[in-house]
Amino acid sequence: xxFAIPRSVLTVFSKALPIMVxxxxxWDRNRxxxxxxxxxxxxxxxxxxxxxxxVGAGSAGSVLANRLSSNPDYRVLLLExxxxxxxxxxxxxxxxxxxxxxxxxxxxxxxxxxxxxxAMRDHRSYWPRGLGLGGSSNLNVMNxxxxxxxxxxxxxxxxxxxxxxxxxQGIFVNTSAQENLVDEFLKAGIEMGYPTKDVNGNQExxxxxxxxxxxxxxxxxxYQGFLAPVLNRTNLHIYRFAHVNKIHLRKETNRAYAxxxxxxxxxxxxxxxxxxxxxAGAIDSPKLLMLSGIGPKQHLESLGIECRIDLPxxxxxxxxxxxxxxxxxxxxxxxxxxxxxxxxxxxSLSKARADFWIKSPDIQLLLLPANPNLHQTVEEVxxxxxxxxxxxxxxxxxxxxxxxxxMLGKPSSRGEIKLTSxxxxxxxxxxxxxxSHSDDIKRVVDGMNFTVHMAENTxxxxxxxxxxxxxxxxxxxxxxxxxxxxxxxxxxxxxxxGYDQSxxxxxxxxxxxxxxxxxxxRGCVSxxxxxxxIPNGNINTAVIMAADKASExxxxxxxxxxxxxxxxxxxx
Numbered sequence: 001x002x003f004a005i006p007r008s009v010l011t012v013f014s015k016a017l018p019i020m021v022x023x024x025x026x027w028d029r030n031r032x033x034x035x036x037x038x039x040x041x042x043x044x045x046x047x048x049x050x051x052x053x054x055v056g057a058g059s060a061g062s063v064l065a066n067r068l069s070s071n072p073d074y075r076v077l078l079l080e081x082x083x084x085x086x087x088x089x090x091x092x093x094x095x096x097x098x099x100x101x102x103x104x105x106x107x108x109x110x111x112x113x114x115x116x117x118x119a120m121r122d123h124r125s126y127w128p129r130g131l132g133l134g135g136s137s138n139l140n141v142m143n144x145x146x147x148x149x150x151x152x153x154x155x156x157x158x159x160x161x162x163x164x165x166x167x168x169q170g171i172f173v174n175t176s177a178q179e180n181l182v183d184e185f186l187k188a189g190i191e192m193g194y195p196t197k198d199v200n201g202n203q204e205x206x207x208x209x210x211x212x213x214x215x216x217x218x219x220x221x222x223y224q225g226f227l228a229p230v231l232n233r234t235n236l237h238i239y240r241f242a243h244v245n246k247i248h249l250r251k252e253t254n255r256a257y258a259x260x261x262x263x264x265x266x267x268x269x270x271x272x273x274x275x276x277x278x279x280a281g282a283i284d285s286p287k288l289l290m291l292s293g294i295g296p297k298q299h300l301e302s303l304g305i306e307c308r309i310d311l312p313x314x315x316x317x318x319x320x321x322x323x324x325x326x327x328x329x330x331x332x333x334x335x336x337x338x339x340x341x342x343x344x345x346x347x348s349l350s351k352a353r354a355d356f357w358i359k360s361p362d363i364q365l366l367l368l369p370a371n372p373n374l375h376q377t378v379e380e381v382x383x384x385x386x387x388x389x390x391x392x393x394x395x396x397x398x399x400x401x402x403x404x405x406x407m408l409g410k411p412s413s414r415g416e417i418k419l420t421s422x423x424x425x426x427x428x429x430x431x432x433x434x435x436s437h438s439d440d441i442k443r444v445v446d447g448m449n450f451t452v453h454m455a456e457n458t459x460x461x462x463x464x465x466x467x468x469x470x471x472x473x474x475x476x477x478x479x480x481x482x483x484x485x486x487x488x489x490x491x492x493x494x495x496x497x498g499y500d501q502s503x504x505x506x507x508x509x510x511x512x513x514x515x516x517x518x519x520x521x522r523g524c525v526s527x528x529x530x531x532x533x534i535p536n537g538n539i540n541t542a543v544i545m546a547a548d549k550a551s552e553x554x555x556x557x558x559x560x561x562x563x564x565x566x567x568x569x570x571x572x
Contacts (some may be wrong), residue, residue, distance in 0.1 A: 051556075102302060127283070129283060132240075258276075341367040
């Protein structure tokens, strides 16, 4: 017999979470302040120097710190603006309740969007970004889709998927044990002509159970997988609560050689003997580069910043666009835990253009069993206008419902990140320009049509009495239900981020690159925010893979340089 915790108890506990988080944050910051005290901090002539400086301890920075410090001859400094992960972040069910808390979440908002995000407050999209060691892998929903790159990341992932097992430090990936509606979802996929298969292999249109970065019921993200096991390395130095304000470039060569950071009220200057690696994400990496004079000349000079290198930093911003379709009413108890199955399909637009010959499926479907408190969760977490969702779901409190999230995996719209001012403590301007390319709304509407047809017409779902709610979403009353015009109106109101911002900086490829990622002689490498084409699924694993490959390239390069220096004849 299962013991059910009364909802009132859960509500009281959830309200206490912010207080618990703040208490830990105060203790963590004070402890770090005391541990960081050193007489050298107060000597202006004392300058620290490391082989590598890594800015940002998120998914990418954690991998880089692990790999680069594996060579005991290299001194590695990892700079992170937050502190240690909060213990509550280890509990998967709390992930939504821990959003919007400043000690854990940067809590960014975009500028008001044009004719999209219409149900959001001020038409702005909320972009949570993790603060602390592990970054956004401490906040995300722990999805672990690999997007056709499984063979390339065997070193960084440990799984429990059938016969595939891996050893060594890395992320632990587990297949969801939640069974609610999964069988119906997979069988419906077969009826629609899609096989059930592991989408981590060579990706084809298919349906699958969902993977999570969870081990023994606890979150197992970048911190647990890459930083925690190596905290005792004497050559790895981690400065928590260190906000990096500027990258310093040499006047003659524009070669990056140092950074300035502020920690516990003191501003410090630190040099890099080999490389400075910027892994602060698709928002803060371009912000730091532009503050340092690397970016669009006209934009920087308009803010009074000297442009040292004129490059399109902040451009090419990509993000997945998500639209939760439903609710669907069904006749069995749905799970309130969260997503537990996934599918990848081609939109009719891709089929018409034969894009499937060269690209992965462009639509992701995510099965989301819901609960009676759905309206409260959505309004609080996503930032919906008060009363919007409650009005839409009124009368469904006693119903078993679920949603299917339609995510545009291959968006054509491109946005940008710009500076608000030359002051490093101000948030940048974030404009994703959702649906600015006409193809994007067509693909999403196509995915919505597929979803509703599958839920209402396959035998698998008809057997449990599934049907879409017969009710207009507020603001779309003038359109006939289940038409393309209605779906477009719905999508323009319920426009969510897929939490996968990327593409705002160019990646450094070699010594002579002149892009945002490499300023002459490998002096500054900022590569993680750049993905030339966004993967069609959740990008956290792709980021980890890219960081692992980048660390390999960096180590190989410097090993070659060191060997070349040793092989040179010595002249007296």
